[in-house]
Amino acid sequence: EVQLVESGGGLVQPGGSLRLSCAASGFTFTTYWMSWVRQAPGKGLEWLANIKQDGTEKYYVDSVKGRFTISRDNAKNSLYLQMNSLRVEDTAVYYCTRVRVPDAMSNWFDPWGQGTLVTVSS
Amino acid sequence: SSELTQDPAVSVALGQTVRITCQGDSLRTYYASWYQQKPGQAPILVIYGRNSRPSGIPDRFSGSSSGNTASLTITGAQAEDEADYYCNSRDSSGNHWVFGGGTKLTVL
Numbered sequence: 001e002v003q004l005v006e007s008g009g010g011l012v013q014p015g016g017s018l019r020l021s022c023a024a025s026g027f028t029f030t031t032y033w034m035s036w037v038r039q040a041p042g043k044g045l046e047w048l049a050n051i052k053q054d055g056t057e058k059y060y061v062d063s064v065k066g067r068f069t070i071s072r073d074n075a076k077n078s079l080y081l082q083m084n085s086l087r088v089e090d091t092a093v094y095y096c097t098r099v100r101v102p103d104a105m106s107n108w109f110d111p112w113g114q115g116t117l118v119t120v121s122s
Numbered sequence: 123s124s125e126l127t128q129d130p131a132v133s134v135a136l137g138q139t140v141r142i143t144c145q146g147d148s149l150r151t152y153y154a155s156w157y158q159q160k161p162g163q164a165p166i167l168v169i170y171g172r173n174s175r176p177s178g179i180p181d182r183f184s185g186s187s188s189g190n191t192a193s194l195t196i197t198g199a200q201a202e203d204e205a206d207y208y209c210n211s212r213d214s215s216g217n218h219w220v221f222g223g224g225t226k227l228t229v230l
Binding site for chain 1: 172208212217223
């Protein structure tokens, strides 16, 4: 069974840091792009970052560029999101998801983890 | 433009057909994918590519696209289809991805 399990969320003060992890199982992790998506309370989904299979390409939404870093450890089948300089508006559920990009016109996220809640508050 | 626009809310009578739309310039180049999210749950993929359904998604769900608009159609909506639906695609750069604001579907 393909499974993604996030961890590392919690309460952090503004300006603080947090590192999220995502453990992947049930598929060949090294052959997929991976992504982080978040959802603020009562709000919609926001794509945050993608990382290529070998980690050589990374892309970020402007709102987190320079503050968040996506990375992966293929030996551990794990995806990470290092979050620095956290702001109140970063409060959200953070999802790890596998990316499919079979051709130049198509892409989708499947499956998704259950999410981990990050609360930024003083 | 890097935005995808969805109607905030749509309702449908039980057993009827409903179309949820997603508009954006990037949809002229890229297919949209569609996600269903029920309260307290993670999103699940319901439509991807030109019009493909993952295993386990009922065939009452279908997708289509024309110009800058992608559509998710539910033919014969069921009570369990009541949920938030999000479209997603790449932006015009091809390297950044974006979600629509989501559509809350109510089944009456």
